[in-house]
Amino acid sequence: ETGVTQSPTHLIKTRGQQVTLRCSSQSGHNTVSWYQQALGQGPQFIFQYYREEENGRGNFPPRFSGLQFPNYSSELNVNALELDDSALYLCASSSGPGGGTDTQYFGPGTRLTVL
């Protein structure tokens, strides 16, 4: 198992609410990427943070936002939740100068259900 942890494990919210998901990167890693994995599909890239700055973003609306802290842990915030936001949210940490070519190690994910 990797040293990447995520909290909470499961979360239930209602439409319109806001949610914050957390990720602790593996020791020595300075980059965190976030993915959304809908049931039966591959992970979809949301964004990446390197040394507290966003340095890459996928096709997700601005209501998906994030932060990275000096210890390289990260948060994913989703505002105005929609039913389609129900998914497994995965974070992955990596080391190096940032980018997608560094090996990414995934956390266990947070299962978000929006009712």
Added chain:
Amino acid sequence: GENVEQHPSTLSVQEGDSAVIKCTYSDSASNYFPWYKQELGKRPQLIIDIRSNVGEKKDQRIAVTLNKTAKHFSLHITETQPEDSAVYFCAAYWAAGNKLTFGGGTRVLVKP
């Protein structure tokens, strides 16, 4: 746009046989192509990756081949075992946006 297609979506093999999963990518992806294995209820785990300066890479029973001209890459698992049963994802990296794009996954079932 960036797109990765993965085939087949499901694959059933007899224990000991080989399994092959193929992926194609659009446009000019960068030089990094990882493969992940995801068991039910667990996190994706990297099993092998390949960079564009090589055409093939092998790690015990797993091998990956890359054809950048044809824009496709494949995963080969030999001598399959029941513990190989899982969902496998290919991915390709695009430098624009630092984006790792995943295929839709292949559910592999190894029958004893």
